[in-house]
Amino acid sequence: MITIKDVANKAGVSVTTVSRVMNNRGPLSEATKKAVHDAMEELGYLPNDVARALGKNSMNIIGLIIPGLKHPFFGEMVHEFEYYAHERDYKLMVFATEYDTEKEKRCINLMRRNMVDGIIYASHSVGEDFQKGIHIPAVIVENEFNGIPAILSDNVQGGTMAARHLIARGCRNLVHITGRRKQYVRPDSRTGAFLAECERSHVPCKVYYTTRDMFVQMEYSEVIGQVFGENPDMDGIFASSDIIGAQCMQAALSLGYRIPEQIKIVGYDDTCISHLTYPPMTTVRQNLKEIVRTAVDTLMDLIEGKEVEAVQKISVAFIERRTT
Amino acid sequence: MITIKDVANKAGVSVTTVSRVMNNRGPLSEATKKAVHDAMEELGYLPNDVARALGKNSMNIIGLIIPGLKHPFFGEMVHEFEYYAHERDYKLMVFATEYDTEKEKRCINLMRRNMVDGIIYASHSVGEDFQKGIHIPAVIVENEFNGIPAILSDNVQGGTMAARHLIARGCRNLVHITGRRKQYVRPDSRTGAFLAECERSHVPCKVYYTTRDMFVQMEYSEVIGQVFGENPDMDGIFASSDIIGAQCMQAALSLGYRIPEQIKIVGYDDTCISHLTYPPMTTVRQNLKEIVRTAVDTLMDLIEGKEVEAVQKISVAFIERRTT
Numbered sequence: 141m142i143t144i145k146d147v148a149n150k151a152g153v154s155v156t157t158v159s160r161v162m163n164n165r166g167p168l169s170e171a172t173k174k175a176v177h178d179a180m181e182e183l184g185y186l187p188n189d190v191a192r193a194l195g196k197n198s199m200n201i202i203g204l205i206i207p208g209l210k211h212p213f214f215g216e217m218v219h220e221f222e223y224y225a226h227e228r229d230y231k232l233m234v235f236a237t238e239y240d241t242e243k244e245k246r247c248i249n250l251m252r253r254n255m256v257d258g259i260i261y262a263s264h265s266v267g268e269d270f271q272k273g274i275h276i277p278a279v280i281v282e283n284e285f286n287g288i289p290a291i292l293s294d295n296v297q298g299g300t301m302a303a304r305h306l307i308a309r310g311c312r313n314l315v316h317i318t319g320r321r322k323q324y325v326r327p328d329s330r331t332g333a334f335l336a337e338c339e340r341s342h343v344p345c346k347v348y349y350t351t352r353d354m355f356v357q358m359e360y361s362e363v364i365g366q367v368f369g370e371n372p373d374m375d376g377i378f379a380s381s382d383i384i385g386a387q388c389m390q391a392a393l394s395l396g397y398r399i400p401e402q403i404k405i406v407g408y409d410d411t412c413i414s415h416l417t418y419p420p421m422t423t424v425r426q427n428l429k430e431i432v433r434t435a436v437d438t439l440m441d442l443i444e445g446k447e448v449e450a451v452q453k454i455s456v457a458f459i460e461r462r463t464t
Numbered sequence: 465m466i467t468i469k470d471v472a473n474k475a476g477v478s479v480t481t482v483s484r485v486m487n488n489r490g491p492l493s494e495a496t497k498k499a500v501h502d503a504m505e506e507l508g509y510l511p512n513d514v515a516r517a518l519g520k521n522s523m524n525i526i527g528l529i530i531p532g533l534k535h536p537f538f539g540e541m542v543h544e545f546e547y548y549a550h551e552r553d554y555k556l557m558v559f560a561t562e563y564d565t566e567k568e569k570r571c572i573n574l575m576r577r578n579m580v581d582g583i584i585y586a587s588h589s590v591g592e593d594f595q596k597g598i599h600i601p602a603v604i605v606e607n608e609f610n611g612i613p614a615i616l617s618d619n620v621q622g623g624t625m626a627a628r629h630l631i632a633r634g635c636r637n638l639v640h641i642t643g644r645r646k647q648y649v650r651p652d653s654r655t656g657a658f659l660a661e662c663e664r665s666h667v668p669c670k671v672y673y674t675t676r677d678m679f680v681q682m683e684y685s686e687v688i689g690q691v692f693g694e695n696p697d698m699d700g701i702f703a704s705s706d707i708i709g710a711q712c713m714q715a716a717l718s719l720g721y722r723i724p725e726q727i728k729i730v731g732y733d734d735t736c737i738s739h740l741t742y743p744p745m746t747t748v749r750q751n752l753k754e755i756v757r758t759a760v761d762t763l764m765d766l767i768e769g770k771e772v773e774a775v776q777k778i779s780v781a782f783i784e785r786r787t788t
Binding site: 142184186187188189190191193194199201208209210211212214215216218219222223226231232233234235236243247249250252253254255275358383386387389390393394412413415416417418420 | 466508510511512513514515517518523525532533534535536538539540542543546547550555556557558559560567571573574576577578579599682707710711713714717718736737739740741742744
């Protein structure tokens with residue numbers, strides 16, 4: 141590793157002089173400045189941010205906890221986090237916990253030991269440890285815990301839009317497939333809003349639940365087989381992710397249904413999946429850019445000791461394609 | 465932030481004693497050890513790895529450079545890197561450069577300034593800077609540069625398998641759609657192997673090239689429209705990614721082709737996309753787990769100053785589904 145001492149030797153000045161040039165302090169001749177900068181350039185010297193970090197107690201790192209990156213929704217989320225963190229001069233450290241609470245605990249300790257400036261928590265498995273005290277500014281995405289500022293996608297809006305659209309398209313026998321989120325503090329408002337809207341319009345709707353294993357494996361054929369077996373008359377499905385929606389399309393097409401004439405399908409998220417099915421899938425777009433930008437901005441405010449809102453809700457958008 | 469001094473005060477011992485307990489040095493009574501550990505536990509104290517890092521000149525961080533995470537292939541790749549880095553007690557810092565060579569340069573400097581232990585480079589845009597000297601151990605994935613150890617997926621094997629399969633299935637008019645990789649040092653061996661195999665079997669094959677913009681946008685309709693317009697007699701397509709393959713399926717189905725009866729399609733990567741189309745797509749699986757594990761192991765060896773192989777090639781697997 142090239143040190144400040146190497147630079148001083150190369151430039152023929154003292155270490156103190158190099159330090160003064162770097163911090164632009166004290167009277168310095170242009171010749172000295174040039175000699176030092178030339179030496180730095182030639183040696184490929186860069187200041188050590190780790191040494192500086194100790195002084196200001198900050199590594200300029202955001203730690204991001206997600207369940208995993210195999211699901212395109214989280215891949216796209218991490219993409220946005222990297223972008224906005226970089227925009228704000230922060231580096232992004234990624235931890236994929238796959239619902240392993242022991243790994244989650246280890247990761248949080250690692251972040252503390254490494255002077256990570258703030259944590260963005262976008263998983264669902266957080267235990268009491270997280271709530272009891274993580275000693276670092278934190279923001280939570282699509283979840284709520286006592287006292288931690290939350291950024292939520294407007295699930296009530298999304299559920300309502302999906303129901304209104306399917307009913308307006310003529311559906312009279314609906315099925316909704318969604319995850320049961322035991323560890324969510326709040327009830328799943330997306331499902332609630334969808335069902336409320338169905339009830340308001342007197343359209344029956346059956347709900348089927350997926351498991352965490354299905355989510356991790358991205359394999360829903362078991363529950364989807366049950367849905368098709370038990371509901372020969374259904375004419376519309378609201379799936380709580382594009383992946384579930386795409387697998388419903390596969391099941392429907394393999395059973396000979398015509399989409400959208402005989403069955404209509406609405407996904408959720410607007411990941412790349414919904415563009416790539418045939419026909420392309422109608423879905424509810426989560427505004428990931430805005431969710432991520434708001435999460436990063438809020439975390440920056442917390443780090444700077446500013447007041448932040450307890451909950452910020454981000455609007456969704458309904459994307460009509462050709463499955464409805 | 466809780467310091468070692470707070471622990472000492474709480475336990476009623478000196479800072480030196482706390483330090484000796486933490487490093488398990490010198491004679492210590494069980495009572496003293498317990499008092500210190502209790503105080504650490506109660507205060508939520510964790511050692512500062514950043515201070516330690518300065519001493520050993522290592523932050524235990526791997527820096528990963530990728531083009532972006534919107535493409536599921538890279539999402540899945542980062543997932544594996546996070547897993548193997550964590551297994552080896554390293555943290556993962558992610559940089560998505562989207563082919564912006566200025567950002568890439570900034571990121572490499574950031575890594576150096578932050579004592580990142582090693583870099584894994586899995587993008588394609590690297591300029592001379594990277595080759596001239598990055599002053600950090602580095603491994604390159606799916607690319608080659610002078611002197612940097614490379615982990616390559618066996619593209620010759622993949623291209624050959626795809627050609628043999630399509631020809632065995634009866635295709636006599638093939639099209640291959642792939643990216644032109646100007647900044648690759650090596651020629652695109654996947655395309656080369658596919659064409660060589662076609663020639664050996666006297667099956668004609670036309671090649672169409674995608675652009676970097678299409679890759680970034682994941683939108684290939686322009687070139688795919690051209691392929692279908694110019695080749696009414698084609699009976700098989702080898703697409704160099706599942707995303708291109710899925711968009712070929714959309715085009716074929718919207719034009720009334722039956723898959724696989726009238727046209728056969730083979731994708732590449734075996735991302736989640738190939739499971740989610742209807743029919744599910746035949747594809748060539750890149751062994752991401754093995755690529756990533758090898759890259760991390762090789763980087764660890766470099767960090768430890770061991771000799772490593774210049775090039776390591778990882779086998780692919782042919783996954784037959786229902787588009788062929």
